[in-house]
Amino acid sequence: MKEYLVSSDYGQWDNTWxxxxxxxxxxxxxxxxxxxxxxxxxxxxENEEAGYKMLRKxxxxxxxxxxxxxxxxxxxxxxxxx
Numbered sequence: 172m173k174e175y176l177v178s179s180d181y182g183q184w185d186n187t188w189x190x191x192x193x194x195x196x197x198x199x200x201x202x203x204x205x206x207x208x209x210x211x212x213x214x215x216x217e218n219e220e221a222g223y224k225m226l227r228k229x230x231x232x233x234x235x236x237x238x239x240x241x242x243x244x245x246x247x248x249x250x251x252x253x
Contacts, residue, residue: 174239177202181229195236203231 175198177188186206192198211228218224 175236176239177234177236179229180233180235189239190236192236195238198236199231199234202234202236207231207234 172191172193175190175192175195177190177198179186188202188206190198190201192201207229214226214228217226
């Protein structure tokens with residue numbers, strides 16, 4: 172298991188997570204199931220109440236994961252991500 176930094180391209184929901192996972196795909200899946208699925212349900216409800224697509228859903232391909240170890244630069248320091 173490794174630590175992964177998962178970030179999102181989803182404009183109205185700009186969060187970053189640190190996830191313990193087997194690989195990057197697993198890290199993305201964990202974030203998707205724990206945060207994105209409930210978010211998308213809230214978006215669906217708000218859009219229904221508004222009567223039009225006021226907000227858009229987040230898609231899994233908008234999540235990106237990198238191993239924490241791969242974020243080090245040549246001097247051994249963590250690179251600023253946000």
